[in-house]
Structures are given as C-alpha cells and as structure tokens.
Amino acid sequence: MDIGEPKRIIEVIPASLPIPGELAPEPAPLEPDHVEPDHVEPDHVEPNHVEPDHVEPAAPGDQGAEP
C-alpha cells in the first residue's frame, strides 16, 4: 500500500506503553522501609533431668523355677 512520500521522523518514547495491563512491565519494587532486625532471645531450656526407672529387685524363688 502506497502511503506517499516520507515527511519526517518521530522518535516516540511513551510515558506508558499502550498495551493491555498484563503485558505492562512490573513496576520496580519500592525500596523497603528500614526495619530493625528482630531481636530474639533464645529460649532458656533446662537440661532434661531423667530419673532412672526404679526397678524392684526380683523376689527370691521367682527365677529359674522348674515346672
């Protein structure tokens, strides 16, 4: 199709692209606000104290009884 003689050149740099929203480039993330790092005190944990099982000594005669 003949659109005639050239007249001028235009360099168009649009402020926003005329394309559907989902094609538009993601905006650059904002700089995060300055956040103090969390100060977390470690939990104070007592070491486990485990009482040994108390075992009753076997009564005499229980062991090795013949049927």
Next chain:
Amino acid sequence: MTRLSTPEAPGLQIDTSTEPLIAWRTWALTGRRDGSELLLRPVSGRARPWRPREIAEASCRGARFHRAPQTGCTCGLHGTHGFEILRKTKNPTVLGRVAMWGRIIEHEHGYRAQFAYPQRLKLICQFCFWEWGPRCDRPEHVGWFPRNDLIPLCEEHLHLAIRHGMEPHAVLNAARVSQRLLDAYAIDALAI
C-alpha cells in the same frame, strides 16, 4: 522538540514525543476451524503475524543490518491517517486502530513504525468495506478456508462467494469470532 536531520535521513526533520501515535490499519485473520487460535496477520501475507498480547516489532528482510523502519525502504509496521485509503487494501478482514511508538517515519498518508499494538478491532466483510467503507454493517458469518484463512462475510456476500466457487469449508458465527478475537488481544471493539 525538533532535531536536525541526520546523515541517515538527510532532509527529514526529526521530532520526539512521549505520546504514541494512533493510526488505522487492516489485517488478515487466521485461526483453526473451530475459531480458536486467532491470529492477526499483515494483509501482504509475507511479514510476521501480530501475536496476541505481544508487542509487534518491525523487522526488515531486505537488509540484515538495517534498523526498521528505514527511510529509502518500505519496512516497518504500517498505519494510515484515515481509513479511506484502506478500502483499496487486498483482502482485509479486520479493521482497527493501532498505537505506534519507537522510531516512526511519517508519510503523506500514514506511518511506518518500529513498535505497535492494536487498540480497537472490528471484523469486516471486505466486499462491504470496499463498497461502503467502515460504517457498513458487521458481517454475520466467518468462513473458514484452507490454510486456516478466516474471512468474515455478510449474508449476501457469503452466498455470492459460494455461487462463484469460493465455498468455505466451515462457517462460524461472526459475533463469537469477534468476541474471541477481542479477548485474545485483550482490547475493545472498534465502535463504528
């Protein structure tokens, strides 16, 4: 802002702008027999398709190291100032408005641009468009032809086409094809 012309484009004024240019344009349309996978294509048939949701970018096959569009060449994404000139286009099936940006060469009757994307679209019966212009009634049917060509036709011109041996392999509802096209490209209908 106006700059002096460059050696690349001697004698041509160079302006800059932040507003995309809006132009008229026609396309051919292809798709599957069921009306899916719709794709706008240049009416010349030789250039790359305009894919849905992708920015169309000009390229030039004529010269490998040449930025498109280039003065002294015909490359670039074409658009016209008015729609009347488009009535002479070969086999147009979609008429629309297109936004253009990047490097653009303005001609007497239109533009050649580096980047573009459709803004508004409308299916047209090419016979009605040739005869009456863009304000003709919307076509009722879309014929599906070999090589996935989709051709919108009004009732009268569909029957005329069939009588002259141009029978579509399938006939689709134009309103449904139109809505699918607008959804695919995520744009609105041309309101004329």
